[in-house]
Amino acid sequence: MARPQKNIVEYFSHYVTPGKELQLLTDKFGNDGYAFYFRLRELLGRTPNHSYSVEDEIDWLFFVKQMGLDEDRTSDIIQYSVKIRDLDKESWEDKRLWSQNFVDELVPVYEKRTSDLPDKNSFRNENTSFRVGNPSYVNGNPSFRSDNSQSKGKDSKEKNSKGEESSKTLTNEELKSLQDKYPKTDVNESYRHFKLYNEANGRAPHNPLAAFTRWVDQDAADGKYKRVDESKPLIKHCPECRATKEADRYKPWDCICNKCGVQMVEKYELKHLAN
Numbered sequence: 303m304a305r306p307q308k309n310i311v312e313y314f315s316h317y318v319t320p321g322k323e324l325q326l327l328t329d330k331f332g333n334d335g336y337a338f339y340f341r342l343r344e345l346l347g348r349t350p351n352h353s354y355s356v357e358d359e360i361d362w363l364f365f366v367k368q369m370g371l372d373e374d375r376t377s378d379i380i381q382y383s384v385k386i387r388d389l390d391k392e393s394w395e396d397k398r399l400w401s402q403n404f405v406d407e408l409v410p411v412y413e414k415r416t417s418d419l420p421d422k423n424s425f426r427n428e429n430t431s432f433r434v435g436n437p438s439y440v441n442g443n444p445s446f447r448s449d450n451s452q453s454k455g456k457d458s459k460e461k462n463s464k465g466e467e468s469s470k471t472l473t474n475e476e477l478k479s480l481q482d483k484y485p486k487t488d489v490n491e492s493y494r495h496f497k498l499y500n501e502a503n504g505r506a507p508h509n510p511l512a513a514f515t516r517w518v519d520q521d522a523a524d525g526k527y528k529r530v531d532e533s534k535p536l537i538k539h540c541p542e543c544r545a546t547k548e549a550d551r552y553k554p555w556d557c558i559c560n561k562c563g564v565q566m567v568e569k570y571e572l573k574h575l576a577n
Contacts, residue, residue, distance in 0.1 A: 309351050309420055322524045323388040323403065331379055334371060338379045339388075341369050343404050351424040352405055357397040365399075393422055402499075409498045419502040470510050471497070484518055488527040492518045495527075538566035 327335030345368050346352045356362040366376045380399075383389040393400035400422040412419040472493065481489040496517045500507065507513035521527055538549045540559035547566055549557035557566040 309417060309424070321403075321526060323383070323386050326386050327379065327383065327388070330382060331375075334375060335379060338369055338371065338376075338383075342383075342399070342401070346399065346401060346404055347408075351420040352400070352408070353393070353420070353422060353424065354399045355397060356399065390422055406495050406499060409495050413498070419498055421502050472511060472514060476511055480515065480518055484522045486528055487518060487522045488529050489518055491527040492521045495521075537569070539569050539572055540564060540566050541572060544572075 324336070324339050327339050329335075331338070345365070346354060354361075354365065356365050362373075366373050369376050369379075371379070380389060380394065383401075384391050384394050388401055388403055390400040390402060402422070405420060409419060477489055477493060481487075493514060496514050499505075535548045536551045536554060537546050538554070538557045539546055540562055542562040542564055543559065545559055545561060547557060547559065549566070555565075558564065559566050
């Protein structure tokens with residue numbers, strides 16, 4: 303029997319600069335919004351295909367508990383997350399939580415796998431419930447149905463049959479021109495996410511340059527994929543004693559205060575942790 307495909311993740315990137323959605327949630331809900339943003343991503347990350355259903359009352363209550371909030375507060379934050387498009391409106395109408403923003407951040411992980419990047423309809427091939435006794439979970443780890451690989455194979459064939467238009471790529475000159483236009487954004491990284499998103503969703507834009515220009519413009523507005531000035535040190539701050547320490551730019555999460563033994567954070571995070 304073939305090894306089951308692994309459509310969960312053990313980690314995700316925590317960008318050093320907060321995106322538009324995180325800032326809006328924090329401004330409106332304070333530390334509750336900040337905590338919800340990352341707890342939601344932790345839950346989606348360990349859920350098969352990164353889509354979580356709250357249609358069943360038990361699953362809803364489990365979700366509320368995971369967020370560390372009461373039901374009313376959780377509902378309010380979800381509704382606002384839909385409004386600012388961090389959560390998908392269509393999925394929420396079906397009582398399912400799906401964040402395209404989060405899945406887009408997982409592209410580098412799935413590039414190293416044979417399985418496709420999930421889209422918001424991938425849950426139809428999986429049982430994503432967290433209920434006690436669910437056969438999809440053994441000791442807290444998900445198992446996957448053997449027919450999923452067949453389904454994915456069929457989906458891949460369908461995507462490949464959509465025509466050669468989807469395989470059209472931008473030229474180096476076009477990408478360079480966009481890099482000049484958006485000097486603070488890593489255009490190549492943004493373009494990589496753009497292509498994988500289109501492949502995962504079976505999309506073939508008629509005008510790839512115009513479509514990607516809109517895409518990278520939004521990435522620039524959201525502060526995603528910033529070009530890193532490696533000549534400048536990455537400084538982390540201790541939330542307990544306020545000590546500072548230079549972090550490894552390629553492992554920013556692995557920065558512990560020598561005095562307090564706690565995870566060090568970015569300067570902008572201190573005010574949220576103080577609330």
